[in-house]
Amino acid sequence: MTYRPKILAFAGSLRKDSYNKKLVKIAVKGAEHADAKVTYIDLKDYPLPIYDQEIEETSGLPENAVKLKKLMWEHDGFLLALPEYNSSLPAVFKNVIDWTSRNASKDEVYLSCFIDKAVAMMSASVGGLGGIRGLVHARAMFSNVYSMVLPAQKCIPFADKAFDGSGNLANPADQKEVLAIGEKLSRFLMKHKG
Numbered sequence: 001m002t003y004r005p006k007i008l009a010f011a012g013s014l015r016k017d018s019y020n021k022k023l024v025k026i027a028v029k030g031a032e033h034a035d036a037k038v039t040y041i042d043l044k045d046y047p048l049p050i051y052d053q054e055i056e057e058t059s060g061l062p063e064n065a066v067k068l069k070k071l072m073w074e075h076d077g078f079l080l081a082l083p084e085y086n087s088s089l090p091a092v093f094k095n096v097i098d099w100t101s102r103n104a105s106k107d108e109v110y111l112s113c114f115i116d117k118a119v120a121m122m123s124a125s126v127g128g129l130g131g132i133r134g135l136v137h138a139r140a141m142f143s144n145v146y147s148m149v150l151p152a153q154k155c156i157p158f159a160d161k162a163f164d165g166s167g168n169l170a171n172p173a174d175q176k177e178v179l180a181i182g183e184k185l186s187r188f189l190m191k192h193k194g
């Protein structure tokens, strides 16, 4: 049977009109075009407290952290668009990583929801650098939890002017490159996991 990559896609923003949500949804189309089965989620649907070791020690992982871990286990790759906050990662995204990096049960392999996952990243920012500084930190973080980050990435600067009314990028070359990020993730998984 032909292998179809399973990809989990989300943005590191809770904002309803998030540019990063728009961006990742374009890349989802690219991944689907390259035959991936994509699950898009909105982190707004998985609210979590700020990671606190005392919460973990007294109550274990919050239900939404366990749900996110399960989704991560069920997928082969992650397609992400991350805003840059103060030259680094947005707290909502880092908090998801911190909670899901913790074991939900004793017999679980540490970091197993990250190990060997393929990750493709993008960012959109209202600033002129397009959020690239945040991706540097995301790349380092994923490498250290044993994920494989694709070399290709795409940053969209001046995001408040970059999208058209349908959520696509007004610049056709940018639109093509973002579609290609999704396609590349799917093809990478076919090559390495198929």
Ligand SMILES: Cc1cc2nc3c(=O)[nH]c(=O)nc-3n(C[C@H](O)[C@H](O)[C@H](O)COP(=O)(O)O)c2cc1C
Pocket (backbone or CB within 6 Å): 011, 013, 014, 015, 017, 018, 019, 020, 021, 083, 084, 085, 086, 087, 088, 124, 125, 126, 127, 128, 129, 130, 131
């Ligand atoms: C706390 C905070 C810090 C920010 N820091 C940066 C930054 O370092 N670089 C940047 O380009 N934009 C920065 N921004 C602006 C974001 O690019 C902008 O809010 C963007 O719309 C966030 O992505 P979203 O639309 O997906 O929510 C910051 C915004 C906030 C609220």
